[in-house]
Amino acid sequence: MLNVGMYIFRYASLRSDPLRGCISLHHSPIGKGSVDFFPGEGISRNTLTKQGDCVIVRVKGSQASVLITEYHPEGGTPNSVQLQIEQIGTAAKTEPRQHAGKAVQLEAFEAPRPCSLKLLGHIETRGDVTVENTWLGNPNSLLRLEGFSIAWDNQPQGLDLAYLCRSSKGGEPQVGLAGQYVGTRRQAKPVTAVAFTLSGPQAGNYELSGEVVFAGHSPLAIAPDKELSGKSGTEQLVAIRIVITPRAAQASPPASPWDDLKTTKIFSNR
Structure with a gap:
């Protein structure tokens, strides 16, 4: 249940x-x-x-x-x-949850550096394009970003990235985990909404940030669990920039979001 x-x-x-x-x-x-x-x-x-x-x-x-x-x-x-x-989601910090007989341990980050991310996307007239640690798509362009995937080398244990996209206002979302492709290819369908969140027992030890751009609009800051779209909800996605950075060491580790179902939420409306 x-x-x-x-x-x-x-x-x-x-x-x-x-x-x-x-x-x-x-x-x-x-x-x-x-x-x-x-x-x-x-x-x-x-x-x-x-x-x-x-x-x-x-x-x-x-x-x-x-x-x-x-x-x-x-x-x-x-x-x-x-x-x-x-x-999937984020929750208040409590005591660490025991899982598979081992306590979740906090890693110390003296000098946090962003994780190395590889973004693949299908861009109108350009086809599949792959970039690392930079913009996928041109923020100043009107070319559709019709679908995308986000993966990383040396993915931290206990951490995952989940994301969704919609191809029409109010349409059913496609949801993927790191490395999985969402959206379409060669169907001339725009992506009109996106959302991103970190999951896993180590999610509280990392910070998710970045920006997305919908045609004709200035960049929108990525906020975990928040669904982003253009002003009318029909503008097409043209660019994504994702950054995942370890947080500085904390006195006590955050709990898995599984521990508090009442406060857990994902992809909430604006």
Whole structure:
């Protein structure tokens, strides 16, 4: 049973046993809310088969439940499958949460440097373009940025980046995690809204910033969990700049957002 919000269901098994099982997710009839599934790239029928496979689950309206079914081939090991569930968002700082027998530890950052990020986007008339640690697209251009992905080398353990985009005002969002592509290619569809957030037990140790530009408008500052669009909501996205920087050392580490469901929120309206 899940409260209203967004969650990452991730296949976390470390074993490479070819007889390991898989996990399938379905909407259960228990609860009054509705459930939407946003599978990662290569995921079919919301079924997780290997380490790193993930599905983002959105619960709307009221509490709802997800039916989790494990499948094991004949001769497989029933204990070989591990599923990690984490709510996306940010929350107040409390005591560190214990996970998998290990306490979340705060890393010390004497001289914080931005993480190295690689952005790929499909830009009108230019096709796929890849940049590192700079603008994806031209802030002064009117060329559509029709879709994008954001990835990084040496991604910190316990930290992930989630983002969404819409291709029309009020349309259904596409949601992805770091490295996954959202949007379209060669369909002449504009991206009219975007949002970004950090997730994971180490999310409180990093700061998300940057800017996005919609055609004909000045840059908008990225704020975690906030959905950004042009003045009318129909202007097309033309450029993105994302910065993720470690925070300075703190006296006590922030908790996982999973700990406080009442204050957790993602992609809220402006």
